[in-house]
Amino acid sequence: MSNIIVGTPVMADIGKRFREHGLPKKTVVLFDENTRRLFGDDILETLRQAEFSVVELVIPARETSKSFRTAFRLYGEMIDAGIDRSWNLLAVGGGVVGDLGGYIAASYYRGIPVVQFPTTLLAMTDSSIGGKVAINHPQGKNLIGFFHMPEMVLIDPSYLKTLPRREMYAGMAEVVKYGFIADRNFLDYVDSHFMDIVEVRDPYTAEAVRRSAAVKADVVAKDFLEKSGLRATLNFGHTFAHGFEKLAGYRHIRHGEAVTIGMVCALHLSRLFGKIGDEDLLRGIGVLSKFRFPRNLLKKRFLEQPSADILESMHSDKKKVDKTLRFVLLEQLGKAYLHDEPIADELVVESIEHAKETLKKKY
Ligand SMILES: NC(=O)c1ccc[n+]([C@@H]2O[C@H](COP(=O)([O-])OP(=O)(O)OC[C@H]3O[C@@H](n4cnc5c(N)ncnc54)[C@H](O)[C@@H]3O)[C@@H](O)[C@H]2O)c1
Ligand SMILES: [Zn+2]
Known part of the structure; x- marks a missing residue:
């Protein structure tokens, strides 16, 4: 699929890539605490240099973040920041960030585009591809969710060096x-x-x-x-x-x-x-x-x-x-x-x- 881009550095030409996929340069960037600490400054700086409007969200780095409670908190932060349907969401992290980010994108304002930026080997090869997004329910994992295909999947294998x-x-x-x-x-x-x-x-x-x-x-x-x-x-x-x-x-x-x-x-x-x-x-x-x-x-x-x-x-x-x-x-x-x-x-x-x-x- 042509919207899966594997390369180093994959963030080069990010503005052009968004344009090619019809995505406005207005992006909510979702990290977990680890990916924020490791890659956040670089990614946010690159986006600002490319003249993106950026809103940043961070979740704890754990499976329990894939919850309705976390989603509800993030919806609130997005509403406060004035995010509307013209925005998209960039999910930077492993499967937890990708699944939660995709779930939020699929539901916020009845759906905004999601771009997956997987940073674990599992996410690069599996969870970021295929459009299954979900949160967990106390009665079972991944039970609540959507099929919401990513607009693009940006994969930079060099990010695995810290994994x-x-x-x-x-x-x-x-x-x-x-x-x-x-x-x-x-x-x-x-x-x-x-x-x-x-x-x-x-x-x-x-x-x-x-x-x-x-x-x-x-x-x-x-x-x-x-x-x-x-x-x-x-x-x-x-x-x-x-x-x-x-x-x-x-x-x-x-x-x-x-x-x-x-x-x-x-x-x-x-x-x-x-x-x-x-x-x-x-x-x-x-x-x-x-x-x-x-x-x-x-x-x-x-x-x-x-x-x-x-x-x-x-x-x-x-x-x-x-x-x-x-x-x-x-x-x-x-x-x-x-x-x-x-x-x-x-x-x-x-x-x-x-x-x-x-x-x-x-x-
Ligand atoms: N949607 C799907 O089709 C699909 C498929 C398989 C799995 N999943 C879901 O994926 C989740 C698991 O994803 P995972 O294995 O990526 O776990 P994860 O997202 O919890 O990431 C594992 C750990 O690695 C850290 N991390 C991420 N990137 C890093 C990097 N480059 N360097 C250092 N640390 C880094 C994270 O902060 C976290 O602590 C599960 O919730 C599972 O249900 C979804
Ligand atoms: Zn599996």
Whole structure:
């Protein structure tokens, strides 16, 4: 999609880019405390130099900022600042800022344009692309929201240099996922340059971001409203992951960490179904073995959790259609499909057990 721009420095020519996309130079810039501190002065200065009118908003850097309470406070600040429909919103940060910023943009004055400026690997490759924006409800994550496509996505991979290593690995889970579901060559590329990407070396990280963003954008373009099952393949490893995240009370484990473990389970499940052979299974596990976790995380959040509890937790996920678990399986490395039929609980548990054996050996 031509409105995803990957480059360094991506803020160069910002005035021209806005003009090309029909956006007035009147921008509400949303940061979290970290992105404000790290990049705020530079970004605001660049915008002022380019003669933008700018209003700045800052939220605490945590998942709980994706709330109606925070949105309500920000609406108030925007009304006070005289923001009307002629303005747009630039969301500078990770998925929390992007989701909240998109939610506010979709609802404020019945909708103003949003420009996404993702600064985490997860946001650059996943959350900023595809137009899903949401806040959380006490009864579940991401339950209240919109489809609100960004007018532009501005990605500067050099911003990742300050990102903590744990966040980098969390984002790598989605990067590797794109290889598994859609692009065998890309999977090989990520496997060969895994640490180059994690350590933000040129040109590897930029290339990985570009290709990941392209897969996501392509899938979303072909199945925007999740009708054909194609967009659902983005959830490879995620049915398991949601179970681990829920068991941990959505704390203690990053989404990407849960997805990494979930993909080990999903590979085994694909193998149990006879979809992939041992060679692909081992190759896939080889890539996933490159991930590092905080001390004891694997043990406490996965290996020591009874598989039956994991299964039960997977079953209680709020967003499930008609109560049956749906799984994305691999047909081969680089090709995923949404498995239509319900899968017996015994097989799911068996794949979790296999994944435990695998991960015990590797760590
Ligand atoms: N809309 C979607 O399609 C979609 C998809 C996946 C995830 N999400 C959402 O994304 C959120 C998670 O996003 P995330 O993983 O980016 O987390 P995040 O936004 O919480 O960012 C992680 C941490 O990194 C900090 N940070 C951001 N950029 C930095 C940088 N360049 N250098 C140093 N620190 C930096 C942030 O301040 C924060 O502390 C969740 O709320 C999830 O629901 C949405
Ligand atoms: Zn994910």
